[in-house]
Amino acid sequence: MKAVCWQGTNKVTVETVPDPKLINPRDAIVKITSTAICGSDLHLYNGFNPTMKQGDILGHEFMGEIVELGSAFKNGNIHDKGKALAVGDRVVVPFTISCGGCFFCNRDLWSLCDNSNPNAWMVEKVMGHSPSGLFGYSHLTGGYAGGQAEYARVPFADVGLFKIPSDLTDEQVLFLTDIFPTGYMAAENCNIQPGDTVAIWGCGPVGQFAIRSAFLLGAERVIAIDRVPERLQMAKEGGAEILNFEEIEVGEALKEMTGGRGPDSAMDAVGMEAHGMGLEGFYDKAMQAVRMETDRPNVLRQAIVACRKGGTVSVPGVYTGFVDKMPMGAFMNKGLTMKTGQTHVHRYLQPLTERIQKGEIDPSFLVTHTLPIEQAPHGYEIFKHKKESCIKIVLKP
Amino acid sequence: MEIISSNSDEQQPASIGETERWGSLITGGAMVLMGLRDRSLRGALVALAGGGLAYHGAKGEKCLQDKVAEAANLSQSIRVEKSVTIANKSPEELYRFWRSFENLPTFMKHLKSVTVIDEKRSHWVATAPLDASIEWDAEIINDQENQLISWASVAGADVDNSGFVRFKSAPQGRGTEVKVVIEYNPPGGAVTAAVAKLFGEEPEQQVGDDLRYFKMLMETGEIATTEGQSSGRK
Ligand SMILES: NC(=O)c1ccc[n+]([C@@H]2O[C@H](COP(=O)([O-])OP(=O)(O)OC[C@H]3O[C@@H](n4cnc5c(N)ncnc54)[C@H](O)[C@@H]3O)[C@@H](O)[C@H]2O)c1
Ligand SMILES: [Zn+2]
Ligand SMILES: [Zn+2]
Secondary structure (H helix, E strand, O other), rough: OEEEEEEOOOOOEEEEOOOOOOOOOEEEEEEEEEEEEEHHHHHHHOOOOOOOOOOEOOOOEEEEEEEEEOOHHHHOOOOOOOOOOOOEEEEEEEEOOOOOHHHHHHOOOHHHHHOOOOHHHHHHHHHOOOOOOOOOOOHHOOOOOOEOOEEEOOOOOOHHEOOOOOOOHHHHHHHHHOOHHHHHHHOOOOOOOOOOEEEOOOHHHHHHHHHHHHHHHHOOEEEEEEOHHEEEEHHHOOOOOEEEEEOOOOHHHHHOOOOOOOOOOEEEEOOOOOOOOOOOHHHHHHHOOOOOOOOEHHHHHHHHOOOOOOOEEEEEOOOOEEEEEHHHHHHHOOOOOEEEOOOHHHHHHHHHHHHHHOOOOOOOHHEEEEEEHHHHHHHHHHHOOHHOOOOEEEEEE | OOOEEEOOOOOOOOHHHHHHHEEEHHHHHOOOHHHHHHOHHHHHHHHOOOOOOOOHHHHHHOOOOOOHHHOOOEEEEEEEEEEEEEOOHHHHHHHHHHHHHHHHHHOOOEEEEEEEEEOOEEEEEEEEEOOOOEEEEEEEEEOOOOOEEEEEEEEOOOOOOEEEEEEEEEEOOOOOOEEEEEEEEHHHHHHHHHHHHHHOOOHHHHHHHHHHHHHHHHOOOOOOOOOOOOOOOO
């Protein structure tokens, strides 16, 4: 099959690789119909994760059709809660891999699954404990082959695969795999109360869904921050007031726009690359259990300082290591709360599908480019450099 | 991993107070290796079980060896302590699975086989680097149904080892805590590296992996892996 493979910093290629095979009893093989490139993939593309290996298949936002189910489906040793998955079903695949049987899965904390990261020991050396395995997202989160390919192997398929109603298009449901739930959970994490103003740094795909989710959850106002004109424009179309951080001092502007109070919640939908930094030697350091300093928290610092007293800071943006100069004094003295995490995607599949069906939101608004999978290398380039007004790319295998 | 010079204490009878202390140490919530300090695990386990292990037949020889090693300040043991919590299984279920020692190679990947010889004794074969194997006979020192199994290798083991596995209910529906503590006494007071070589990896990593795989198998019915998946690696 064809698959998008990571070759090194700023280099992906489309290779012909062996078709995936069932490995474990609860696996499924999915034939992929649509797959997207995510801002998280850019962290890998940009070379910020030293646990990538040449030839790793990328991609964690994908959907398609079940073509094979593992032996557990025949003998009933599954946790499918009555889903009755069958070959031929049209499904979306959450980017987080979750077993459905551990302490965390049982408490709806799917991205913290204990049992899906075969390389958990690597993470434990640095973080104490490991989150779940993720598709196509470095060996730190399991080294699972990703979904920017014609086929993918899906572990714990009984728990992860979610059947899609036939009246919805791929573009309407594809983002259930990650960024829609991510934006939605980030908005939930804002603890939105009636009358609240939410400030959101980053108008990439995650920020766009966060803006719309904040309104779905009852926000009075959303103020969105970025510097890319078409992204700010899309934020505006979603109902947000916008700030270009290259044109204005964001902290001051936010204060003025909220009667001096500051936004009730502040969201970092940018993450560790809010101006580029290095994550060098992470792998070695993890192996040696040596401390590291890595991520650059410009946005996180701004969010903490801008947030109103007693407010909430929500962090969907990805961090992997250590940050310097956290304004801990502001955080503590203002009595803030911070909520974060990889998204518990499984938790949101049913409710967000219902919202799509009811017409409360149509996620296809986000797609600016649809490309054949062969053009993935071009896709990574224009998405990274925000060329051709690129905001979200869907690849067709 | 902790490397502690241990004085061989199994020839000295433990006082009743000490036995009680070890008992509560092994069944309690503290870190076992901290409490054990400079006593050998084997000695503590044997004393706790009231002695009577066949191994004592070879005791004299061993003590001599130990004394020589101590004199040369070489006697080192390698000790590992690791715990996991398993969400959806009771101590009874986990004990039962583990007590059928033939099951162990399904999640202890370095084990080739475990053969049960009789109620107390079993024969263990583990892989070592370069297609070699290491073998030993183990005897159960203490078998407390649904709670604790402790064992020690008998004379003639390739690597002298002893240890226990403990199953204990976690608070308020959090499942079962499984703790494994193992002590290896490398032959002739060999250093850590020699044992690491015998096992192919650090003993601590290995016990950690074994326990993680046990948890995966019990909680999900399979062991997560990417071995055999496709990639564009050249
Ligand atoms: N928590 C999760 O489970 C999860 C899931 C998906 C993505 N993410 C993370 O969310 C983040 C955003 O993802 P995306 O797909 O939207 O990525 P993206 O790269 O497309 O968007 C990031 C946006 O932030 C803007 N930006 C950069 N610096 C800024 C600054 N100082 N102030 C304001 N805006 C700034 C950029 O112009 C860009 O538009 C990434 O870190 C990604 O890894 C997290
Ligand atoms: Zn993503
Ligand atoms: Zn789980």
